[in-house]
Amino acid sequence: MGKSTLSLALLVMLAVLGGCGDKTASTGAAGESTASAGSSETCSLVSTKDNSPLAIKAVATDTPEAKEFLATCMNPYTKKYAADAEAAKAGRKVMTLNGCTGCHGGNLGGLMAPSLVKNGGTGAFDTKWVYAKNATDKGMFETISNGTPGTSGGVMSIWHNQLPGHVGDGLTTDDILKAIGYIRTVYQGDGEKTWLK
């Protein structure tokens, strides 16, 4: 390749790169206007398996609590259930109806799956979360929604009804938030209750 051909090639490349820059800028602006037009999910959820983004969107049938979580990453049921044991029964119901208790135990103290109470059994995961991110409601939502890679020796399936491969009919955003709110009420482990801050 001659010197002039090379500089011509460089010029073409620069022109193409410049064009790309413009496109990115306009896509960004379009994205912002879509967000302000209604879809308000700003909580960026990622998979507990590989950190890839989870495509979970607000849908028309979502409760105000589900919409609030997708916008803020905060689970409104956690504080509500901590203060109201009667209300927390709705979260327990999600877990018994969907068979969570079949693996995690009727009192969530662990069975063929790790304890969610974390009150000091003999297993490696009886006092600590298998996945440290589960100390936040966002992290636990990601774990339940898209399942796990199997660090404790068993794998948990995909539960969110918007994610491919989910169990049966799957669970809604609201169902999963209620289950988490309930799980927080049974915790007795030695870590701080970070989710109540």
Ligand code: HEC
């Ligand atoms: C078929 C058995 C099974 C069922 C049903 C099941 N799980 Fe699990 N779950 C597991 C296993 C096994 C793990 C550990 C996964 C790992 O180590 O990767 C786990 C892990 C978890 C964790 C993380 C625990 C930690 O210490 O980090 C949470 C939270 C959880 N499950 C909640 C639920 C909820 C809520 C349901 C019902 C919607 C449910 N599970 C249903 C088997 C199950």
